[in-house]
Amino acid sequence: xxxxxxxxxxxxxxxxxxxxxxxxxxxxxxxxxxxxxxxxxxxxxxxxxxxxxxxxxxxxxxxxxxxxxxxxxxxxxxxxxxxxxxxxxxxxxxxxxxxxxxxxxxxxxxxxxxxxxxxxxxxxxxxxxxxxxxxxxxxxxxxxxxxxxxxxxxxxxxxxxxxxxxx
Numbered sequence: 001x002x003x004x005x006x007x008x009x010x011x012x013x014x015x016x017x018x019x020x021x022x023x024x025x026x027x028x029x030x031x032x033x034x035x036x037x038x039x040x041x042x043x044x045x046x047x048x049x050x051x052x053x054x055x056x057x058x059x060x061x062x063x064x065x066x067x068x069x070x071x072x073x074x075x076x077x078x079x080x081x082x083x084x085x086x087x088x089x090x091x092x093x094x095x096x097x098x099x100x101x102x103x104x105x106x107x108x109x110x111x112x113x114x115x116x117x118x119x120x121x122x123x124x125x126x127x128x129x130x131x132x133x134x135x136x137x138x139x140x141x142x143x144x145x146x147x148x149x150x151x152x153x154x155x156x157x158x159x160x161x162x163x164x165x166x167x
Contacts, residue, residue: 040113043083044070044104046160047095047122053138054160055122056145057090060134067149068156069133070115079116090133093124101159106151117159 046068047055056066071086073079080098087095098120106113126136139145141157148156 041073041116042070042113043073043079043086043116043118044068045083045087045095045098046101046117046119046156047087047126048119048160049122049138051138051140052160053140054144054156055091055126055136055138056148057128057133058135060130060132063149065147065149066137066139066145067152069136073116079118083116083118083120087120087122090129091126091136092129093122093126096121096123101162104155119159119162 044067045055049055055069057069058064058066069087069090070083071090073082079100083098084095087093095118098118100116101119102117104115104117106115128134128136141160144156
């Protein structure tokens with residue numbers, strides 16, 4: 001309930017204030033994860049355009065690196081509907097024909113993080129919400145930006161090519 005109230009308040013803030021609030025909340029969340037070490041579950045979305053390029057975003061909080069959009073799964077939520085929801089919320093367009101290509105186990109600020117890697121097709125023009133997402137651009141899988149999130153180096157190309165999970 002408290003989360004819904006916080007979301008409603010954040011939604012009414014002007015985008016610049018919302019970004020400041022997100023940065024503060026992210027700092028608190030990282031501290032909480034380091035102390036409590038919860039088990040998290042999320043999705044990472046590799047949305048392709050008609051040319052086979054992958055959509056990457058930059059967030060208003062956390063690391064400045066390019067990364068695929070995504071987010072946390074709600075308790076008991078299936079990763080495919082969660083991916084469709086996150087993609088629409090963050091970018092204002094549709095994710096078509098999503099499929100899970102891998103489940104990656106990571107550590108995120110001390111918390112165990114189970115990430116469902118979803119590949120699908122982007123329908124529409126991505127429009128960053130300018131709150132959580134500040135930039136969005138398509139990149140060829142063999143020409144990803146140099147400032148890609150380091151943990152994803154070499155993995156995106158494998159996931160997108162359909163060759164299966166990347167180590």
